[in-house]
Amino acid sequence: MSFARPTFTCLGGGHGLYQTLTAARAAGAEDISAVVTVADDGGSSGRLRREIDLVPPGDLRMALAALTDDSVNGTVWRDTLQHRFGGHGAMAGHALGNLIIAGLAERLGDTQAALDQVAEWTGSAGRVIPVCPQPLDIEADVAGLDDDPRVLRSVRGQVAVATTPGEVRRVRLTPARPAASRDAVQAILDADIVTIGPGSWFSSVIPHLLVPEITDALNQTDAKVVVILNLSPEAGETHGFTTERHIHVFAQHAPALRVDTILVDNTVPATQGERENLRHAAEQLGAEVEFRSLREMGEDGVALNRHDPLKLAAAFKDLAQGE
Incomplete structure (x- = not known):
């Protein structure tokens, strides 16, 4: 099936989701x-979460910023949402957009209503939806934190998981098997293309797969489900991971999930043998692997560790047209 102007639902968080939305x-x-x-339990989001018990707003703010109108007014709003206070006082480090979301959520009594209000103000190209209506915690089993490498230690919290010097083996959510946002489930069912990733693998990508209603919706939707792999391992949670291992870990956390396509930058697997291993790994998910030029290049011609939105967009257009 071909879509001239497809409807997208993009799962993730942080800078990876920002690039995908762009x-x-x-x-x-x-x-x-x-x-x-x-x-998220770090920085401004973590402080607000501890002080007023709300869904952490940081990743939500970044998604809103990515979707703001390209007009002059939209640019002002994007900069406003992303503005971060300096200094050393109580406001230091807070993002203005986080405070706006937190204040509106308290005033309106609902985080989704607050996000929809900001989206209206900013002329948003879409809607930002928390995967769950309640804040979650990530807990990981980590090897390498004990003298015996076979011993697994529990590490709790997104920041702690993302920065652990050990090797993350598996993650889970607290509370376990949380209820998904109804709007998130419906957005997946209504989409033409659903993307998952890129981003911090254990703390931004895989947590979506641990929400049963989300994986059910991913299996039920008629959309093309596309996983976008990271360009490189991340210091901390995926240090030393091969591209193939990213897929194995993804499948390990959602063994019943089926996806259509895994997008991989064509410079990541260096040999034909590595590409074949990737294809075999993708078979666990029922997926085909697409190798594309996806990496952004700096003005000096040096490759950056960031997806190029225009290159990703070209891949999305081909997938929408069935190519």
């Missing part, structure tokens, strides 16, 4: 829904 806009999306992780 790419979806560049691909001429009819509508975009960002389904965002809600386990």
